[in-house]
Amino acid sequence: MQIFIQTLVSGLVVGCLYALIALGYTMVYGVLKLLNFAHGDLYMVGAFVGYYVMRWFGGPSALVIPAPLLVVLMMLIAGLGVGALGMGIERFAYRPLRNAPRIAPLITALGISFILEDSVLLLFGGYPRDYSASDYLPFSGSIHIDGVNIWSVQIIVVAVSVVMMFGLRELVNRTLFGKSMRAVASDREAAEMLGINVNRTIALTFFIGSAMAGVAGVMSGLAFGQITNVIGFLAGLKAFTAAVVGGIGSIPGAMIGGLVIGLCESFSSSYISSQYSDLIVFALLIATMLLRPQGVFGRPPLQKV
């Protein structure tokens, strides 16, 4: 039972992070029909921003502000910074290619991914950075359930992720901006004709998606410790898988897909072998594409007759 609970907790933490990244994928695909393969690296940049904010405030061993305030600031600054970076990437790398064949922005996205990875490598080196979160958010603050320790950071990750996911759902369903976003995702030209500022809507969509990835990066540093310039690639692939499994373009689908992938990875590592966890996750992707290409929550494409 202990192993089950431990695995469940670990899977939920990882799943929440995949879900946050997957939301960015799905939002951008919704408005632009673009698979932004640089999105995983925005998560990586967020992790580095959070790390240096922590260092700036004296962390990990000589903090000058209370730890809860530090965590809030790390997430806020990483979110805003990476959000702005995402907007910049959209403006200069993707907008000029909006009317180009679909392959062009896809390849550009791959190029941006490499640029981000190598820029971080050049600026900060390949040496792993350690958040050392247990120094300022000690393990002694854990909750104990049936012999399993649930660390406060793990609770923070799940709680913040749930709040962000529900916040996004409310934003999309109940605000004017959300309506604009849905309109642009449905039919960009018609939305423009109706007076919606498409460029601004797309830019803000990128901002929100990138900000969420940035916050996910900070939380991954807090929960896992080590960050390097290559953590974004595999996380991005898994989040893409989550978005596809859940239904690319569907926000609830991305949330559920992320949790499914995280739990799948965690349980297969624990109960089968960590050697097969990637195999199982990507086999799930292939199975989804073969059996239900639109994903669990996606709608099959309409055929005009």
Added chain:
Amino acid sequence: MKVRRIFAGTLGVMALASVTVFGGTSSAHVAKVAGAKIASTCSASIAIEAPFSTGPAIPLGLEQLHFAELAVAQANKANGTNITLGQDNTGLVPATAVSAARSIIASSAVAMIGPAGSQEVEAVGPVIAKAGLAAISGSATLPALTTDGKNPTFFRVVPDDDVQGPRDAAYILAHGLAGAKGSTILIVDDEEAYSEGLVAVMTPLLKAGGYTVNHQSYNGADTGATLQSDLSSLASKVTSSTHIVVIPWQSAGNAQQFGKTLEQQGKKAILFGTDGTNAPGTFIIPGSYSSNFGPDISQTKTALDESIVKGVAKYGPYGPFGVPTWQATTVAMDAIASVCKSGATPTRANVLAAIKKTDIPASQSPEGVPIQFKADGDLKAQAGFLFKIEAGGKYVEIPDK
């Protein structure tokens, strides 16, 4: 008359001054030229392959690079040579190591230091053998590298895992680190040749000691959330009857993250790492052990050790990976110098032949053992060192009884 005498005297003084100035300069110039000839006749280049900028072992790679650079500077000064050191990053990835080796082969390098990882030597060995390029590693310890016949120009200045593995297993058994007999020892490999080799050597010895061995694997190349899933699942396999987890990994960072995961889950097992985890400043879980083939020379007082410690002080904390790399580099440098002394121009062939004849006494080696090679490239002497990590991340060498 008086004017002529004054004129002649002035000319004489000028002539005398000229002889003094230009004659002195000429001899100094000749001396300088002669000196320059001695230094510049022994020019060559060597190159190092190490994971110093990408991959899971950057701290080790940087340490190796810094110690190699120091060895080149010291040997050039001592031998009067002009040997330069090129550098190529491998990230511990065999394919990258092969690309790096090809570019070294295409250059004028007459010898290579590294590669660092056993899996890299497996890939690179046959390639450099074809080019007749000698490679001396300070860290590739898989036994098969010198016994399978595929790497005839490969040498190492460290003992292989057939020494490290049994020594570590014997220490665990002799000091009761695994608890009472019948307890479980968890041993985890990272799916690389080095790690799997050590597991294969240690597992039967630990079983023979009366313990149950639970062998698990994880992908050492995983990063981020996937890595954490792997480590979390491994940690969940540590039960109350598991007193020790043996982790012969190539990444000290992963060892540190695993230690933190164990702590977070409230698990109390001792971590026992091998040389791949030995990195002060990175793997610092108190109560853990980490073996290595290089000593901690900061505690000895020989002039040689002090000169090395002083030479790398500016780079901050280092582990025992640097010393073997310093030694490997010095072997290459001395081989080139001996070729020059014999009046020949260094080539790959004559440098390789000189390396085979290396004979450095223990008193001149910071490893504390004589440096001589067997016919297969293995070091004749066999030595190993073990460290315990104390509070604050301090590595304390355990004396060899």
